[in-house]
Amino acid sequence: MERNVFSFILKYSYRQQIVLVLLAVVNMPFTMLGYTLVEKIVNEGIQGFRKVPEQVTQADGSVIEKSVKTSIEFPEAVFNIGPEFDQVLFLFVLVGMFLLNILLLQGIKYALNVYRGVTAERMLRRLRYALFQRILRFPKPTFKKTSQGEVISMITGEVEPLGGFVGECFSLPVMQGGIMLMSLGYMLIADWKLALAAVALYPLQFYIIPKLQKRVNLLGKERVKRVRKLSEKIGETVTGIGEIHAHDASNLELATFSERLNGIYYIRLQIYIWKFIIKFVNNFIQQLGPVMFYSIGGYLVIKGELDLGTLFAAISAHKEIGAPWKELLGYYQRQADARIKYEQVVEQFAPAGLFEEERLMSEPESPVRFEGEIKASGVTLTDDQNNSILDSVSFALGLDKRVALVGGGGSGRDELAEVMARLIDPDRGTVNYGEHLLQGLPEAVTGRRISFVDNAPFIFNLSLGDNLFYGLKHRPLKEATYEGDKKKERDSYVTEAQASGNLDYDLAADWVDYQAAGVEDNIGLRRAGIEALKVVGLDEDVYQFGLRGRVDPEKRSDIAEGVLKVRKALDERLTDPSLAVLIERFDPAAYNSNASLAENLLFGTPVGDTFDLDHLAEHPYILEVLEKVGMTDQMVSMGYQAAATMVELFSDLPPDHELFQQFSFVSSDDLPELQGLLAQYTKDQLDGLKPHERTRLMSLPFKLVQARHRLGIIDDSVKAKVLEARKAFADNLPDDLSGSVAFFDPDRYNAAANIQDNILFGKIAYGQAQAQDRVGSLMREVMAELGIIETVSEVGLEFEVGIGGSRLTGAQRQKLALARAVVKRPDVLILTEATASLDTSSQARILDGLLTDFEGRSIIWGVHRPAMAERFDHVLVMKGGRIVESGSFEELSKEGSALSQLIAAEAA
Amino acid sequence: MSLNEEVELLRQIPMFQKVEQSKLKLLAFTSERLTFPAGEMVCEQGEPGDSMYVIVQGDADVIVNLPNGPLTVAQLHKNSFFGEIAILCDIPRTATIKATTELVTLRITKDLFYRLVSEFPQMTIEIMREIAFRLDRTTQDLQQARNDLNKLQGAD
Missing domain, CATH: 3.40.50.300 (P-loop containing nucleotide triphosphate hydrolases)
Structure with a gap:
C-alpha cells in the first residue's frame, strides 16, 4: 500500500485529479472577468468616465505614462463591440453581463464540487475496502496484537476525513492559489504599490503558520493513538462484560475509561487552543491589509494620484485575496492532518507476514483433490x-x-x-x-x-x-438475472464497484457450490444439510426450531399445505379417547377451556401490538365489542372476583416468592393496588369505580384460562357471551384493524402462528400427564406418515442464530x-x-x-x-x-x- | 372441577385436614392436577424426582425392579401419597408407580411441600405417621422374609 497519502491519491485518481484541476483553471478567467466588470460598472457605467493612458510631459521635462480620466460620450458600445447604448442602458448591459458571469462561475463551482464529491467518496470506499482486505490478509498471530476496537475505529472513523481531502487535494490549491494570484495580478496592474502593500505581510504568515502547525500535527498524532486505545477499551468491555459484572469491576472500568477520556480531553483542548492561536495570528495579519489601504490609498486619493474607483476595486480585490488565502491556510492544516492519519493507519495495516493477495483471490484452473x-x-x-x-x-x-x-x-x-x-x-x-x-x-x-x-x-x-x-460459498457460480431497471441498477453497481477497486461479485447470485456438497440443487442441498446435522446430532434441535418457525404460506405453499394435511390427519387420531384428552382443538362454535379468555374472544393470533393479549382491556374496539354483547359489567365483576381470589391466595406470600412468578396472573407489584380496590369497593359498588380502576379490573379475566386456573369464574353463561363477542368482533372488525389479527380457520394456514400451533390448531390440555411429550410424539408420528418431517427441519434451517450464534446453546x-x-x-x-x-x-x-x-x-x-x-x-x-x-x-x-x-x- | 370443590376434596385427605382454608386453596391453585391413563407410569425407579403426588382418585401399583424382574410390592389408593422420599432425601425414585385405573393426582412440587410442612406441623405429623406405618409394614415384611428364608435353608 502507498506509504504517502499523495501517492495513494495520485495512483488511483490521477485522471479525476486532472479533471478537477482543469475545472479549477477554467474557473479563473471568469473570476478575472468578474473584477473587470466590477470596475467597469463603477467607473464607466455609474460615473461615466474611462481611464486612458496618456503621455504626460512633466515639469522637469521627463515623459511618463499616466492614466487620465476621460468622460465618455454616450451612446457607447460595451467593450467597443456591438450596438451603442445610452448610459443607463450601458450600465444595465454591464450588470447583466456581471450576472451572467456569476451564474457561469457558480455553475463551474457546482460541477467542480460534485465531481470532487464523487472522487472523494470513491477513494474513501477504495481505502476502506483495501484496509478490510488487508485484515483478511493478516497472518493469524497479528490478531494477538491488534484489537478489534482499534481496527474498527481505524476503518470507520479515522479514514473518514481523508475522503474529503482527496477531493480537494490538488484542485483546491490550484483554484484558490489561482484566484489569489489573479487578484494579486489585477492589483499589480491597477496599482503595484497598493498590491505590494496588501501582501506585504504574507511572508510573515508563511514563516509563522507552519511552525505553529507542527505542534498541532504532533498533538493530532497523539490524539489518534489515544482514541484507538479508547476504542480498544470499549471493545474489551463489550466482550468481557460477564467478567466485569462477576467481579464487581464496573468502577474500575469506569475509572479507566474516565482516565483515557481525560487524556483525550487535554489533547483536544490543546489542539483547539493552538488552532485558535493560528487563527488569531492569521486574522490579525490579514486585517493589517485594510489598515494599509485606508491610510496609504486614502492619502493617494486625496492627493489626486488615485481615483476612487481604483481604490474600491483594490479593496474588493484584497477582500477577494483574503478569502482564498484563508482557504489555502485551511487546506494546509487539513493536508497535514490527512497525511498523519493516512500514515498512522497504513502503518497498522502492514504487519509482517501479510498474505499475498493471490492467496485469497486466485482460483485453480481445475478442481484440486488431495490424494495419496x-x-x-x-x-x-x-x-x-x-x-x-x-x-x-x-x-x-x-x-x-x-x-x-x-x-x-x-x-x-x-x-x-x-x-x-x-x-x-x-x-x-x-x-x-x-x-x-x-x-x-x-x-x-x-x-x-x-x-x-x-x-x-x-x-x-x-x-x-x-x-x-x-463453507460452500466461495464465488458466485450462477449469476442472478436482471431486467429493465434492475439491470441498470446492477450495471451501475458494477461500474461503481470497479471505479473504487472493489470486488463486484453479486451477493444476489447463487454462490453455493452444489457440486462440492454432492448435490444437484437447493432441495438436495437442504437434504444434505440435514444429513450432516444428523451426523453431529443437531437434527432434533433443528426440527424443534422448525416447529417453532413461521412460514409465509404464499411463498412456501408446499409447507402450508403439508401442515394443513397434518392438522386434518390429527383429527382422525384424536378420535382415540386416550389421545383426545391431550389436545383441545379450536372450534369456531365452542369455548376453548384451555385457552385464555382473550384468546377465546379474539379467536386468532394477534399480528403486531394492536391486540396485544396483555392489553386487550385497553383497546377501544374490544370495549366496543364487549359493550355490544352486553358483557362489560360482567367482565368488571369477574375481574373483581379474580382480584379477590388472587389477594386471598397470594397476599401473605413474600413478593419475590416463586409461586408468584409461576402461577399468579397478577404481579406482586400490582397486588397492593388490587388490595386497595377491594377495600374501597364492595361487590355491589362496582358502578362507582373510576375509569382506570375499571380497566384495571377488567384486564384480569382476559388472562384467565379456565382449565388451568379453575377459579369457577368462567361459567357457561360467560362462555356463551364470549362466543357472542367472538362473532361480533370478527363481523364488525374495521378495515384498518383487519390486518392486526389472523383468525383461526380450520381450513387455512395461519401465517402469524408457528408450525406447531398450526398443526395443533388448539391447546395442549392442562392436567394430562406428560401431555407435552405425548403430543410431541403424536405430531411427529403423523408427520412421519405424511413425510413432512424433513420439511419442518428445513424451516428450522431458517432460524436466525443471533450475534455470534447467541440464540444457540x-x-x-x-x-x-x-x-x-x-x-x-x-x-x-x-x-x-x-x-x-x-x-x-x-x-x-x-x-x-x-x-x-x-x-x-x-x-x-x-x-x-x-x-x-x-x-x-x-x-x-x-x-x-x-x-x-x-x-x-x-x-x-x-x-x-x-x-x-x-x-x-x-x-x- | 372448580377450585372450591377441589379444596373440599383435599380437606378429606387426612394429611391436609388441619391445614387452614386459604393455604389449602393456594395448594390447590398452585399444584398441578395430573390425570394418568390406566397403565401409565407416574414415575420410574431411578429417575430424579422433584415432586410428590397425592392420589385424588384411582389406584396405582408400587413396583420395584429386582434383578429377576419387576415386583409389585404394594398398592396405593385414594388419599394416599407417594414420591416423598425423592424430595426429602434428594435421591432418585426408589420405586416405579404405575396407574392401574385412571389415576387423578395432585402434584406437589418440592418447594411447595417444604413450605407446607414448615407451616403446618399437623401435616408433618400426618406424613410422619404414614411413613412410620410404612416402615412398620416393611419391617414386618422383612421379618417374614427372614423367617421364610430360614425355613428354606433349614429344609435344605
Missing part, C-alpha cells in the same frame, strides 16, 4: 517470544487414514493441527497433501479441501442454514460448526478438541458419526481425551513440540508407552 499421502517434513514453529512450539515435526500418512493427535497442554498438538489446516504457516519445514505443497496453495484449495473446527468455533449472525452452508454452536465442516465434504477434516465442551453421550455419538462418515477420507483429530484414540486408524503422540510415538492404538498402548501414560494420567 499427507507428508509433514521438519515443521518448526516458534512463537513471538522465540519459544519453540513445534520442533521439526515429520510424518507421512495415507490420506485415507483417520488419525488421532494425542498430547497434553503445550505438546504442540493444536498448533500442528493449525499448521496442517494452513491457519498458521510454520517458520521452517513443509506440509504436502499428495503432490500439493500446502504453503503454495491458495485458499480456494485449502479452504475447500480442508475443514477445520476448534473448541470455540465462530457462528455468524445469519440463519442456521446460512451458517451450515457457509454452546453445544448447539459446536455441533453446528462440526456440521458446517462436514457438509462441504472435505478431503481432510482437522479438529482440535472439537467435542470437548459437549456431554459424554454427544461426544460418543459425534465421534462415531464422524469416523463412519469419513471412512476412506482423512481425519486429523486433536483429541481431548487420550482414550478416544482407540477408535482411530492411526495415533500420533506429541510431547514438547515433537512426535514421540506413531502407530496404531494397539501398537502404542503397551505398558510404559507415552500413550498409555497419558491414558493412565487421564484416568487418575
